[in-house]
Amino acid sequence: MSEPTKNTTNSIPAVKIERSFVRFTLSQRWEHWVLLLAFVVLLLTGLPQKYRATSWSQQILATPDQVAWIQTIHHIAAVVLILEVLYHLGKAIYLMARRSLPDHMFVTLKDFRDAGQMVAYLLFLRKEKPVSGKYNFEEKVTYWFIFFGVGIMLVSGLILWFPEIITRVLPGGVIPAAKLAHSTEAVVAAIFVVIWHFYHVHLQRSNLSIFTGKISEEDMQTYHTLEYERLTGDDPGESEGGSS
């Protein structure tokens, strides 16, 4: 670590202490991995079923055996995702019961204001980006979009998986509706992840804290100013980010 500083010859180099904050806990990082893998496997095995008219998908679904395999893999990945969702919700409920559920993922009025300010900023009507807490409004959009997207996928997917059981209770029309919702929402989620999530974590800036768990002090100050101030105890009066 200290090696590079020796290179500077005469003047004392500006030693920079790299500090970082924990942004995601180990279990949250694991959750992201599971979600990521399940998402990829589900897309890989699901999209061919949706785009059945294309030759690449027909290669994959060419024989009854292959279709059975694809469906089995899809179902296994679905079960993994269901377990992940149950863990996620169970943890949230547990924390809620202990009254210790962090509130920084909840959508507040400030997020709408931030979004408006961001648009103004992007239109050069404002000079600054809105400052945010632990999660800015883009990240909250990501979380809740995926949250409800996964919800739609799981509900519609289970309806498609057990049509005979579902129709004992619900009218038959829910099945074609679930099929449409399932296949459309899948594409919506995939497009969303590519244009929104990938842009924000890869193109706008490389943000790998969901994998490393850490965020550098600079990034914390720049992108999560309010959270930085809250954690460092600076200027408590400023914290409008914590409102909920």
Place this chain on the structure above:
Amino acid sequence: MTRLVLICTILAVVLVSGALLFSSSPGSASPLGQESTPIPNLAIGDEYCLSCHGQRGQTYPLGDGTTLDLYVDPSEHKASIHGMEGYACVQCHVDVGEYPHPPFQAADRRDVTLQLNDICQRCHFDQFELTRDSVHAQAMAEGKTAAAVCTDCHSAHAVQDWVDEQTGEALPSVRPVIPQTCARCHSAIYDNYLTSVHGSALTEENNPDVPTCIDCHGVHNIDDPTTAAFRLASPEICAKCHTEAERMAKYGISTDVLSTYVADFHGTTVAIFEKQSPDAETNKPVCYDCHGVHDIKRADDPEKGLHVKENLLVTCQKCHPDAQENFPTAWLSHYIPSPDKYPLVYYVDLFYRFLIPTVLGGMAVLVVMDASRKAIVISRRRKHARPLVGEAPAPPSGQASAGSDEPPASAVPRDNDGDEPDAVSRLSPDSDESGEEADHG
């Protein structure tokens, strides 16, 4: 030398006379196959043959102890297409020649037919070749001698013209005869067919729009309808007529039946298998699994139609034994969802039609705007060619290192509120363990 000339002349005469003979014979006689069969001796007229065969009571002994009736009804042949166009007996019975005939042996009556049947290819080569691919030829090859050959359907001496020269299709007057012809062997299927919407329309009103046997099964190269390949390809057979707007309009039948089938669960899979693995066995239903094979009923048949909910449920239960009352409506019944038919599907579709352009489109716009603003800021900075301040441990550190593209004002005013590096290092919240709690706290 003169001998050679002579031989050449004789050869030429034979060839020319042969050519004349064939050009004089009418109809669609094809010269193909003539090499494999003897050339008929046209000097033997029908009267010569009928002088014996026109008289009743002549028989010929067969191998199984039965006898072959040698009588030919002269009027029957005259009334046939061959008779009307002037074909002579010897043009089919080419190797019989003058009396006494060459020796002929046959095990039984069927053997006679099979031996004589091959001669059809002499003129009708194309059709004969097609029959070689048929399920009948296949059965014959397996030793099932009852399998149909040419004369079983067309008869031997009473062959009729069944084809409209212009269209190549069966003549309207012939259409009702076709199922009767097949019924000579396939009588149980025929009885079923008569009860179907197609069969009854054919027999009761000679309706030109309904299929006879050959419209689905083909004519000479009739496929084995029990194979997996036939099953997978069968929706195309039904679709031939059922996607034809003009024909269906007369009966108010939707022409979307194929597209809606292919768009739904069952048809999707069948369509892919048909293309990718045409011989695959699949449990996915094709048209006839629900609508019936030969006893196809109108969907709105008050007793047996699939519009009757109970009938549809019974149909579903063939493959979905656990299906109950609500289950059949899971199938869109070839409807395209609308506010009236399957409103839930319609509104889900509408929802996404709205959501995708507005929400995803809005996000895309934001992302593009963000990227362009960055690009604009960067290009402006380049223009101003501001000296780099990267190395300086400037207090507004967020701007200096990470947010080089940030507008300078961004984090600065807040940081200036007393955000000294020392203040930060005091807290040093950098550790995984403490982070666990900090995160939830």
